[in-house]
Amino acid sequence: MGAASSSLALESEGGSGSSPSRPSLDDVPESCVSSIFMYMDPPEICKLARLNKAFHGASLADFVWETKLPSNYKFLVEKVLGQSPESLSKKEIYARLCRPNCFDNGTKQVWLDKSSGKICVAVSYKALRITGIDDRRYWNHVSSEESRFNTIAYLQQIWWFEVGGELEFEFPAGTYSLFFKLQLGKTSKKLGRRTCNVDRVHGWDIKPVRFQLSTSTGQQASSECYLHQQGNWGHYHAGDFVVDSTNTAPLKLRFSMMQIDCTHTKGGVCFDSVLVCPSEFREKLKQF
Known part of the structure; x- marks a missing residue:
């Protein structure tokens, strides 16, 4: 009788002898990850984005990359990329500005330092x-x-x-x-x-x-x-x-x-x- 009672108790807690699952990185809310990314350098963000879907999704947030862009990024997008800042995501703007971009008939180049955004x-x-x-x-x-x-x-x-x-x-x-x-x-x-x-x-x-x-x-x-x-x-x-x-x-x-x-x-x-x-x-x- 006592053995049967303890067996029923175990089953009611999630299965015979099984222990509760432990929290993992997959359980971290995407919004929390995005908030952490705001304080990290771009290369670190790109590495962590490969961990799982939540980290990848967090790495795409506009408010994360806006903190990495220089204050004049709208001027750069219009003058150098020849596009409207509203037509591109902030991550795409950052990635494209990190490449050497020519302007003034190819006689000048501008680019961002990948780590600092300067x-x-x-x-x-x-x-x-x-x-x-x-x-x-x-x-x-x-x-x-x-x-x-x-x-x-x-x-x-x-x-x-x-x-x-x-x-x-x-x-x-x-x-x-x-x-x-x-x-x-x-x-x-x-x-x-x-x-x-x-x-x-x-x-x-x-x-x-x-x-x-x-x-x-x-x-x-x-x-x-x-x-x-x-x-x-x-x-x-x-x-x-x-x-x-x-x-x-x-x-x-x-x-x-x-x-x-x-x-x-x-x-x-x-x-x-x-x-x-x-x-x-x-x-x-x-x-x-």
Whole structure:
């Protein structure tokens, strides 16, 4: 009698001798997962989205990805992607902006850093004013796999070296740095190996190159240095500027580099582009 009673009790609790099922990740509400994702980096969100349907669904929530997008994402979608921000999900906007996106007839590129969502902009030499650029006695246009624009300018020899340009762009609040991407020597490939001819490099050790930067908000910066990166690309720092959170209008940058001492010629340098990126990215410039 007693044994029968205990058997009935077990059956009424969910089966003969079976223990209650334990909670699993599948039991976590999608809304809770989305709330947690708001405090995580995009690469971490994408990894966790593979766990199950709830995590995948949570990873698609617009309010999650809106916290990762820069404050000017609507400007970027309209200017760079050429679409309405309302026509795309926030995750799709983030994914598409993380790729290099060309604008202004392919002479400029903008992209987001995948981990932080911060903006980087590159300006091809083709969008700049360069003394003698159309004269083949001085400059050559060279195809290059090492340029994000697939073409670089190679200076053979010149007396008056001067480059100037402008960029009008809506930057999110933050501190940014502007660099000129240059290399002493001309790169080529022989038997599949990268080589760099530095025979024509001259004149850069006599006088320094002067770099200048100014903004439409009145900020100014300048620097001088000798070009020294033989055989490898170097990023030469022109200056920094700050974008205030109250400034919502596009910012206009003016920048230049020059070595105009006509007592000697200078040559053998490759010029790729100008880079604008958050100042905190200076340690990983080789990625650009």
